[in-house]
Amino acid sequence: MSGTAASNRIVRVASGQGFWGDWLDAPRRQVEGGPVDYLMLDYLAEVTMSILQKQKERDPAMGYARDFIGAMESVLPAVVERGVRVVANAGGVNPTACAQAVLEVARQRGAAGKLKVGVVTGDDLLPRLDELIAGGHPLANMETGEPLDVVRDRVLSANAYIGSTPIVEALARGANVVVTGRSTDTALTMAPLRHEFGWASDDWDRLAAGIIAGHIIECGAQCSGGNCLYDWRNIPDLANVGYPIVEARADGTFVVAKHPGTGGRISVPSVTEQLVYEMGDPRSYITPDVVADFTSIRLAPDGEDRVRVFGITGRPATDKLKVSIAYRAGFKAVGSLVYAWPDALEKAKAADRVLRERLDAMGLRFDQLLTEFVGVSAAHGPLAISSGEAPEVQWRIGVRSSDRKAVERFTREIAPLVLNGPPTVTGFAGGRPKVEEIVAYWPALVDKSVVRTDVEILG
Amino acid sequence: MKVRLVDIAHARSGDKGDTANVGVIALRPEWYGIIAESLTLDRVAAHFAGVIDGGVERFELPNLNALNFLLHGALDGGGTLSLKTDAQGKVFSTAMLRMVLDVDDARARTLALPAAPA
Numbered sequence: 001m002s003g004t005a006a007s008n009r010i011v012r013v014a015s016g017q018g019f020w021g022d023w024l025d026a027p028r029r030q031v032e033g034g035p036v037d038y039l040m041l042d043y044l045a046e047v048t049m050s051i052l053q054k055q056k057e058r059d060p061a062m063g064y065a066r067d068f069i070g071a072m073e074s075v076l077p078a079v080v081e082r083g084v085r086v087v088a089n090a091g092g093v094n095p096t097a098c099a100q101a102v103l104e105v106a107r108q109r110g111a112a113g114k115l116k117v118g119v120v121t122g123d124d125l126l127p128r129l130d131e132l133i134a135g136g137h138p139l140a141n142m143e144t145g146e147p148l149d150v151v152r153d154r155v156l157s158a159n160a161y162i163g164s165t166p167i168v169e170a171l172a173r174g175a176n177v178v179v180t181g182r183s184t185d186t187a188l189t190m191a192p193l194r195h196e197f198g199w200a201s202d203d204w205d206r207l208a209a210g211i212i213a214g215h216i217i218e219c220g221a222q223c224s225g226g227n228c229l230y231d232w233r234n235i236p237d238l239a240n241v242g243y244p245i246v247e248a249r250a251d252g253t254f255v256v257a258k259h260p261g262t263g264g265r266i267s268v269p270s271v272t273e274q275l276v277y278e279m280g281d282p283r284s285y286i287t288p289d290v291v292a293d294f295t296s297i298r299l300a301p302d303g304e305d306r307v308r309v310f311g312i313t314g315r316p317a318t319d320k321l322k323v324s325i326a327y328r329a330g331f332k333a334v335g336s337l338v339y340a341w342p343d344a345l346e347k348a349k350a351a352d353r354v355l356r357e358r359l360d361a362m363g364l365r366f367d368q369l370l371t372e373f374v375g376v377s378a379a380h381g382p383l384a385i386s387s388g389e390a391p392e393v394q395w396r397i398g399v400r401s402s403d404r405k406a407v408e409r410f411t412r413e414i415a416p417l418v419l420n421g422p423p424t425v426t427g428f429a430g431g432r433p434k435v436e437e438i439v440a441y442w443p444a445l446v447d448k449s450v451v452r453t454d455v456e457i458l459g
Numbered sequence: 460m461k462v463r464l465v466d467i468a469h470a471r472s473g474d475k476g477d478t479a480n481v482g483v484i485a486l487r488p489e490w491y492g493i494i495a496e497s498l499t500l501d502r503v504a505a506h507f508a509g510v511i512d513g514g515v516e517r518f519e520l521p522n523l524n525a526l527n528f529l530l531h532g533a534l535d536g537g538g539t540l541s542l543k544t545d546a547q548g549k550v551f552s553t554a555m556l557r558m559v560l561d562v563d564d565a566r567a568r569t570l571a572l573p574a575a576p577a
Contacts, residue, residue, distance in 0.1 A: 046538060047539055227471070229471065269484065272482075272523050272525060274471070276480070276520075277472075277473045278474065278475060279518075282518050295522055296522065299523070329539075334542060370543065372544055379544070379545060379554070380550070381554075382509050398542030400542060438539050440536075440540050441537075
């Protein structure tokens, strides 16, 4: 291949899942709708790991995102016959079991021996917590500064956010499918680009470009017309919304595009909305691979439903990794009733006073009680300006407490108000609110040097 | 002249723990300057007084004609702790766009800014 041909080579990474619970049809549509080289599937949110940890405690063969197995089934022909490669953080707290489930699907579909599944492990720090704390790693909460010792006995899961390097290794060793635990969302896009273009681990500008490509597509259709405020009425055919595809070049420039004939819209405004989503300091978007500078990004239209991204710069990565820790943090429940015209808001407020008086009289202890009036001020609170009388109002009240009994008693105090509270009330058919155990999030940092990742190829 | 932010900008918001972030993007590049001048730290903090418990941080992205704000203590503890309908700060975007700006008449005409409805 000549130098020019090499530098013009395009690698296509398609996003097929923006979170666990996203559109089941998207992965298949991405591999069938046009050319793609890689399919990237992001399954993990902040508290997902703790849910998976609980599942693994009940059944040691579980603990990964089950949706991924269905997704693999739907894209298997493209992977086996056309060489599309899949990178997903669906492994949760049990990447090996996840990989075995993928291989089992392949076997059932007559593709035994045609699939190599790379498994990335080492992010799970739960078995090592005491060793780490004893070794001088306090895993202090990044927001409050408290050491992890404060909640140590309530910790459910602890995972380091790992970068692209072990995924690149798995791809280099021939994996068609790479399954990770808590890798960063952005690494899922970055790793295929590093693998294809051979970007060095200190090529900061190109690595930053890979991260920003990942940030743009990691939330699926949220950059291609979904949840897009700009000109939302005129965004076409969201029923068939096209999920985004990054068309990347070796120099770190890329185009955000989608398959022809799909709905939604990719424009400078739609991509900009996604760029600012969940952003902190734009000059320092810190990842395990690189610190990316969002103030360097340039966007330009590149034809219909295409945006070109260029100019990106980055700085050396830090020597820390972020750790996502989940711990038990008490109980909560939320109840609601609907009050109808006339005087809907006044009635809802009266109901709230009655309930609070009863809870007080019983001496129940809550860490927090929160009332919202849906239809009036739940979204914007005191900033909402009422433009006339609400035809109906949903009264919504939540409580939080370390005392499970107090929360349980609260759940029995909503329905009685239907007969012994303010009038014209409905919306109680759902029954008593459920008591939920709260699994809270504890972000911390740890020295990179103490986290050792491992790559295994199965199949 | 009164100008509604919702008529000259779009926005998206999200969460990190108990902090909501709001990115505000000019609808036209030439409107970025007036938005950046008007949305000072103090002005935004005053707008969200009584809505959030913590401080505000402000960042500029002139390359995207955008500003980014971090609103601390915005989400009743955030994540799974929060009892709010909007526990993840998804609709702080348009709460920000409720702001109304005072713009010098001549400048508003030069920039073709839409006037707020009377």
